[in-house]
Ligand SMILES: Nc1ncnc2c1ncn2[C@@H]1O[C@H](COP(=O)(O)OP(=O)(O)OP(=O)(O)O)[C@@H](O)[C@H]1O
């Protein structure tokens with residue numbers, strides 16, 4: 202059913218002004234409440250694709266529908282109320298004098314009441330572990346902190362669809378846990394989420410579906426288990442299976458264990474022990 | 480990039496003009512310019528303009544040159560009109576002369592910039608004794624025009640994505656809106672230049688006063704021919720008088 206798709210991409214082709222064809226006919230439908238990851242080698246067109254979701258880029262051919270609305274017919278500033286994008290490079294998206302204002306900025310643009318702006322700014326700064334920096338200039342933060350600040354700024358205005366370009370890049374373990382916690386929150390809020398990432402372990406925990414891209418095309422779209430246990434598929438998108446998957450596959454070749462889904466460490470240990478005691 | 484700036488962007492092609500030494504190309508452009516400024520005859524201006532155009536055509540850059548022509552046309556029209564109004568005596572001839580001259584001057588310079596890589600240009604400047612710090616600054620600033628244009632686009636996109644409307648409000652409000660664009664842009668460019676400075680130092684820029692070169696400029700036979708031609712062009716404004724031609 203068409204009305205069910207939050208994001209509907211049809212035969213999307215995109216050619217950059219310089220003449221480089223970055224997307225060569227992409228079809229993708231993301232259902233409401235779905236949580237997907239887009240993965241693929243550097244330069245495969247992931248960022249180019251997600252920039253179409255709020256109309257920052259307009260299709261050269263084909264079309265993109267957000268909740269049934271064609272992105273070519275709606276201004277970006279309006280689509281952005283529905284689709285919040287955290288771009289890859291935080292430095293291009295910090296505009297305010299203080300960390301606090303940075304998070305409040307989009308909410309003010311969208312006309313939120315003052316009290317709400319205050320509450321939500323505080324809540325999301327705390328969520329991202331940035332509340333103590335609230336009076337600092339955003340440019341004095343470290344790269345990882347700046348990235349989390351841009352995440353806070355988008356989540357705070359509560360868009361229905363949230364797109365994150367490499368949210369975990371450059372984050373240490375603890376901050377990754379923070380971001381993970383936020384992903385869980387988004388899940389329970391039943392938001393539609395698209396994340397672009399190279400982080401396999403991160404993906405396995407949260408997403409319903411992995412969309413694999415390679416050279417401007419979608420080469421696969423399946424559950425994380427199917428994709429991550431299929432080395433040739435991953436290789437076609439320039440990716441390596443996660444260690445656990447490689448171990449499971451090797452054990453399966455040795456006839457010790459047949460993975461149907463990506464195993465937990467415990468399952469592998471059990472299988473090996475069972476074989477050992479036989 | 481907007482089209483008038485296109486005039487100074489080097490697009491690599493393999494033509495006679497591209498293979499010339501930048502110094503002889505510079506001499507050629509300069510002699511056309513000087514001749515055009517020195518010559519008071521319409522006919523001679525037409526000859527110089529035709530020559531410059533032919534050279535651009537030989538360098539296969541006509542398509543890049545036309546946007547520049549379009550961009551300067553209003554200016555040429557203004558020059559023509561001003562001279563027509565304010566010149567005593569024969570205003571039509573003089574106004575045409577001035578307009579043609581402006582075309583010739585821009586065309587001869589476009590010829591140089593369209594066919595010379597920024598790298599060649601800085602090499603030539605160094606050979607002429609300009610310190611390396613300055614030539615590097617020059618090539619880098621050219622190199623950053625397209626990068627800056629990309630950054631403007633990216634920051635604008637990010638602003639719109641936060642629900643900001645750049646074209647909101649009255650004129651003053653709109654001007655203020657652009658501050659939001661400038662802040663991240665300036666900070667980003669300053670950061671970038673600091674990074675470049677560090678990267679240059681990390682690669683030992685300035686460690687020796689006279690570094691050796693991977694590429695050096697060398698004049699070849701065609702270059703000498705071009706130099707001779709340039710000398711002839713430079714003295715050509717005298718031709719009508721010497722040959723006793725009565726042209727306008
Ligand atoms: N502004 C631009 N102009 C011209 N080409 C571009 C531009 N931006 C990206 N490209 C090209 O388009 C292709 C896809 O770029 P894109 O940024 O979408 O890749 P990506 O999958 O996000 O890569 P990464 O994993 O490195 O972020 C690349 O080959 C890139 O060189």
Ligand SMILES: [Mg+2]
Nearest residue numbers: 247248289366
């Ligand atoms: Mg990217």
